[in-house]
Amino acid sequence: EKLEKEDLKLIPFLMKHKHGTPFEAAWFQFLIKCPIGVAREWQRHRMSSFNEISTRYVKLDPVFYVPQGEAIREQVGKPGHYTFVHLADYNEEIKLAMDAAYEFSQKTYDRLVYGFGLAKEVARNVLPLGLYTEFYYSVNARSLMNFLSLRNAENALYEIREYAKALERIFADQMSITYEAFVQNGRIAP
16 A cells, blocks of 8 residues: 555654554464463463353364573562573483473363363463463454554563564564554553
């Protein structure tokens, strides 16, 4: 769509002067697959809609998150004022410990469901936060900018920041003029 010269000025003006409601007219819907722990962090953004695929109705796909590279880190400092430092010394031991815990919880889940006949919605309580889940994330452009400003920040949780980077690339591609105004405005949602 071709925009007039005046229209090209309007979007940065709206952004700069915090006229946010026009940005609520544009909507995105993403299918997200991430660890449950990341999904819970994500769902703190309540100005959007989430529809999670339920293991009550869908066969469980036992895929678990095992951090690698930068994601292996230790927390240094007091709660609320801590930083993360890469922890390179124990990579293989960490992977083995997490794999063992995941395997145990999956076997326990299978035994409860297929051995005892326990309802899936009860048995899934033994599954860890590292289990991948899927959900539809529906969000307007204004709320997406808020999500991106918070979750693609340097101090955000590493795992959710990786997802925010991917969403930001899509946002920049789909709404390039709005994205440019967002960046020029200091990455603050209107």
